[in-house]
Amino acid sequence: MFKGILIQNDEAGYRASLTDLDESQLPEGDVTIRVSHSTLNFKDALALTGKGPVVRTFPMVPGVDLVGIVEQSSHSDYVVGDEVILNGWGVGEKHWGGLAQKARVNGDWLVPMRGRFTPQQAMAIGTAGYTAMLCVLALERHGVKPEHGEIVVTGAAGGVGSVATAVLAKLGFTVVAVSGRPEEADYIKSLGAAEVLDRTMFTSPGKPLQKERWAGAIDVVGSHTLATVCATTRYRGVVTACGLAGGMDFPATVAPFILRGVTLVGIDSVMCPRLERLEAWRRLSLDLDVSKLATISKEVGLSELIPLATKMLNGELRGRVVVDVN
Numbered sequence: 001m002f003k004g005i006l007i008q009n010d011e012a013g014y015r016a017s018l019t020d021l022d023e024s025q026l027p028e029g030d031v032t033i034r035v036s037h038s039t040l041n042f043k044d045a046l047a048l049t050g051k052g053p054v055v056r057t058f059p060m061v062p063g064v065d066l067v068g069i070v071e072q073s074s075h076s077d078y079v080v081g082d083e084v085i086l087n088g089w090g091v092g093e094k095h096w097g098g099l100a101q102k103a104r105v106n107g108d109w110l111v112p113m114r115g116r117f118t119p120q121q122a123m124a125i126g127t128a129g130y131t132a133m134l135c136v137l138a139l140e141r142h143g144v145k146p147e148h149g150e151i152v153v154t155g156a157a158g159g160v161g162s163v164a165t166a167v168l169a170k171l172g173f174t175v176v177a178v179s180g181r182p183e184e185a186d187y188i189k190s191l192g193a194a195e196v197l198d199r200t201m202f203t204s205p206g207k208p209l210q211k212e213r214w215a216g217a218i219d220v221v222g223s224h225t226l227a228t229v230c231a232t233t234r235y236r237g238v239v240t241a242c243g244l245a246g247g248m249d250f251p252a253t254v255a256p257f258i259l260r261g262v263t264l265v266g267i268d269s270v271m272c273p274r275l276e277r278l279e280a281w282r283r284l285s286l287d288l289d290v291s292k293l294a295t296i297s298k299e300v301g302l303s304e305l306i307p308l309a310t311k312m313l314n315g316e317l318r319g320r321v322v323v324d325v326n
């Protein structure tokens, strides 16, 4: 038996609870992992609360991230004792995920840890941090360089925003952070932001084209915020869009794209091809100051997690939440 969070949805309603699970209940897979840590991502918060249609089959162990030690393997790349990370691939949505002491998965989904991070550091990064790095890689791929000008990061006090700010600053970019929490301005600046703007400047409808400012952008908010980011991006600037914390809609015009040559790049971490994932984790080991992860993250146990999900959806959590599942 082992402990885990189980989401059920039946005649008794949609509910998440901490419970005892049996190894025979684990799904099919060629690698069984003794999980040490998982995380709370925005998607996990939607799954735990039932506020978004994240979970596709029930019952489900949520958790889109995990780190742990291989306990059994029939996969050619992994042997017992290997340290591995898993992010995405539908884990915690349609395949049992990381918020339990054991997981059984497809070995092709795993990333070897190779001693780059401690388990806590790997999960302080988690899907949010790996997505932040995918955004940075996309900016680089589209030719954005520090000398081109300021990069705007929205939702800066959240998980993706915190890691994005830290990585961009270390790479020499001038980061302008956008946040709805003035009380977190010192925290955001400690990660390397040069300036923190109030998010109300971005959240209401604005003109299709506004004063040009950003050479690049990482947006986690969507809706009017993404529209404003595009409308204020400089000629030939690059906007990466990865989130919907403020809404799924995109009330914009094509003006920034056809008149200023702005590029809008979509970022998906879940089905991201393996080579790009490996590159993102490699770059995180080079371009993230891991000493900042202690400020970015806090650690909780499985029993403390469920109330935190509502706080996260209310935008009340700072940085990242690491879950020690033991």
Ligand code: NDP
Pocket: 041, 042, 043, 127, 128, 131, 154, 155, 156, 157, 158, 159, 160, 161, 178, 179, 180, 181, 199, 203, 220, 221, 225, 241, 242, 243, 244, 245, 246, 247, 267, 268, 269, 270, 312, 313, 314, 315, 316, 317, 319
């Ligand atoms: P967090 O909850 O940690 O951070 C989101 C931040 O967005 C908040 O901290 C807040 O920042 C800001 N925010 C929240 N609500 C609003 C609002 N109504 N209007 C404007 N800003 C708001 O979540 P994550 O950083 O983990 O994830 C951010 C987004 O990215 C989510 O939508 C998530 O689903 C998405 N995501 C997408 C991935 C992908 O593969 N595409 C992978 C990972 C995440 P502040 O207080 O500073 O304003």
